[in-house]
Structures are given as C-alpha cells and as structure tokens.
Amino acid sequence: MATFSRKTPGSRTLNRGLSILRAFRQGGSTLSNTDLAERSGLPKPTISRLTHSLVEAGFLLFDFKRKAYRLSPIYLNLALIYNESSEIVKIATPIMESLAETANVNVGLASADLSDIVYLASIRGEKGGFFRQVTPGSRRPVETLSLGLSYLNAVDEATRTDLIKTIAARQAGHVEFILDRIAKSRAQLRTHGYCVANWHSGLIAISRAVSGLDDSIYSINISFSPQAERDADHQTREYGQLLTRLADDIARSWQETLLDHESGLNDPT
Template identity: 55%
Template sequence: MDKLTSNPMICGKTPFAVTGCPFTRVTPGSRSLERGLAILRAFRHGGSALTNADLAERVGLPRPTISRLTHSLVDSGFLMFDPELRAYRLAPVLLNLALAYQEGLIEYQIALPYMQAVAKREEINVGLAAPDLCDMVYLASVRYGRGGVLRHIVPGSRRPMETLSLGLCYLNALDESSLARLLQYILPKYPGTKDAVLFRIERARQDLNMLGYCVADWHAGMIAIATTLKTPGEAIYALNISFSSSDELWAKDRIVHYGSVLIKLAEAINEAWQNYQKECPQ
C-alpha cells in the first residue's frame, strides 16, 4: 500500500476556485485534526474496509495513534466500524460533503454542459480534474466513447499526476518552485526510473508549447490528450479527451482531430468562466 504524504497543495491565488488554495494563518494548526483527516484520505475509490493495521501502513502513523483517532472518527460519525471484519468504512456524511462540494463548485456547473455536448457529438470521453496532493481527482467524467478497454472512471476517481495526461499538463502549468516542491514527493516513488518520469514531464511540456495539449497512453488501446484550464482567479484545472485506438496510423490522425476539438472546448469553457466572473463578481 502507498503511504500518504503531507505535501503542499498548490493552485491559484484568488477565491474564484478554492481547489487546494494555500491558507495563511498566524496561529498553529491542530496536529490531531490533520492526522484524523489523513485517515479519511486513506480510503480510496474501489477499496474495501480498512483495519487499523491497514490505516497505519497507509498513513504512516503508529497503530496506537491510529486506534485513538479511528475511535474519535467513529464517535463523531465520520467512520463506521464493521465488527465482523474488524475494520472501518466511511460513513454516509462523507457522501453528503462530496455532494455539497460538487453543487457548490461553479466551475463544474458551467463546464459540464459543454463537456456533455462534445462527448456526445464526437462519441468520446471527456474529463475534468483538479489537483489533490500528488494526484489528479476527477470532478466530472462524461463517457460516450465506444470500444477499447472499459475504464471505470467516475467523479472522485484519482490517479497519480505523473501517470496520465491530465496530471502531466497540470505539472507543466506550475511555476518552477511549485513544480520542484511536488517532484520532491513524486520522484521518490521511482528510485530506479526517475529520469523516465522527468522525460515524460518534459515531453509533455514540449507538446503543450507546440500543440496546446499533451498526449499519454491511458491504457492498452486507449489514448488520452489533455490541456489546462485556468479560472479568472488562476486556479488550475485539467481537461482531457480519451478515445480507443488499436491502429497507430489511425491514432495519429485522431489525435490531431481531437486535439483541435479539445482546444476549442477549453476555449469555450474558459470564456464561459470569464463571463460568469464578469456577471457575478466575487
């Protein structure tokens, strides 16, 4: 199991979007609260119930500490204890919080109709994602693609930034110092292949500068291309299109076509965000 890390969150500077925006305070934070939230982060889409031992391995805290924190999280209604498995599950309140987040995210509300129209017209998959620690989290996934390998991507799905086009374009949208801070947490996961990861990021940078999007093999038979979106407050999101392809020559033609589709979609969403900001300034 991967151990969670408390690396910095990086995004824009103003409250048009608050996806991980830095928070400045003069009083110290609560270490216990941070540890409790780290336990909640340990639960991932597609996973099962987690024991104290599982959580200790994922979070990197001693089992006695985990035991005290899970007890508090059960008492406060954020976790449920399964006596048969002697393990914990997330409580329904987390689903309520996720719904409240989604309904309050104006970027999502504005972008979704544009994404749905393009996905249906082109019979492709369109995704919108935001950064969380070293991962990209899907905010929306509109799937009209036919054929290829079935991928169960839904809102809330997360993938490591360095493994997909969404994350590669996000990393290249950061300033040098922010990118360096994230790489401090990403590269140690690849002790023997750090150069390969850095090459992927650099190649994506070149594609973005030349084409406006970057390309990545999402899975066998699937190709994904992505570009970045910035709100008027300069918070960074990533937008992608994915499609099935088993023929290399056909894939090259499709990448050019869908690259144009992606750029036009990004421009339409950015314009809609800007119009909203003008009509409803915060």
C-alpha cells in the same frame, strides 16, 4: 494560483486525522489500523487514537466482523453539497457533453488533491473501443494520467518541485522513467498546447490545463481509441484542436459567469 497562509499555526492533529480519511480509495471499502498506518505513514498508536476520535465524531464506522473501519454516510452528504455548490462543474458539464456526443470521444474534468488528480466530471461519448470506468471522485497519482501531467506543468515552479519530490519518493524504482515522462509532457505542451498519454492499451488521452473561477488550476482531457484505418498521430492532432476549443469554451463560460457575479454585486439596485 494563490497560496493560502495564516500567521497562526494549523492543527497537526487535524492534519493527521485528515490523512487517515484520504487513505480510503476505490477498490477497498474497509481498512484496518495496519492498513491505515501503511497508507498514511503514521505510527499505529497514533492511528488508534485518531480512528477512535473519528468514530466518535461519526466520520468513520467500525466493522466488527472485519475488525476494520469504513467511511460513514456523511461523505455522501458532503459530496452532494460540493456538487450543488460547484459552478465550475455545472458550467463545464454541458459543454463537455456536447463535444463527447458530437465527436464520439470521452471527456474528463479534474482538479488536484495534494499529489493526486481527482475527477470532477467524466463523460463517455465513445461507442465501443477501450472501456475504463471512471466516475466523479475517482483519483489517481498525478504522474499516471495526462490530466495530472498537464496540471504539473501549469503550477508554479515551487509547487512543481515539491510534487516531483513526492512522486520520486513513491516511484522510487521508476524515477528516471517518471521524470522523462514529465519532461516530455512539458515539451508537448509547449509545442502543441496539450500533452499525450497512451499508457493503456488501445486508449490515447490528451490534456491541457485551464484556470477556473477561483483561480485554481483544472485539467481537461479527451480520450479515444484510435481507429485502425486511420493514423493515430493524425487523430491526436485532430482531437488536440477540439481540446483547445473545448478548454477555451469552458474558460470563457467560467469568465462570463464571474463577470455576471461581479456585475450583480456592483449593481446598486
């Protein structure tokens, strides 16, 4: 995965403003200056200046009744543009849907945003069993999902070290447990080609990473509720084989699309 860099310095103010926008997550539609300061780590005077600018620019709306900020409709437009332009998701989704339907499992595709994992697509094929509502745009800390663990093991060593430092800071009371979880996932990926997470009662998730059209790292997972009459380990191995084929099919389709693009660019006609 290439690292973006330029000789000219970036804008510190812009980075701080973007950290405010990242503070908005599912489970809360409005955030006060105090909320934003707690989530972003920025001082309140800075928050006040930045939220003022973001409201003026139309990226935030101020709720006078709650005395708090909420996102403006522009994000729906940005999400629409992303979905329309993302060949990664367009190509992967029908392949994921086919497996979800035939194998009666749930399938997810995600990418990283700093130290979080963001779902790009989530297909629920399982009938009954444990239900957890996951929609495109849902985000979780990388250390809490199989998708995140497979991503952690696919990045370069320097990136992994930086991510683990961030994780250790926010999981201060559970560092040993988290580091052990990450180490076990690495061992599973080396041995089986996928890592396993069964932290939610009644649900097992397995995941592996794959390189996309843009050489970025994406994570793919299968989740399922183990059948009482069958051994969960047996099911995990069975679905692990399906996950390997799914990842290969998606990666091959991405590569074929890339080759088609390159062929079109090189075609003199």
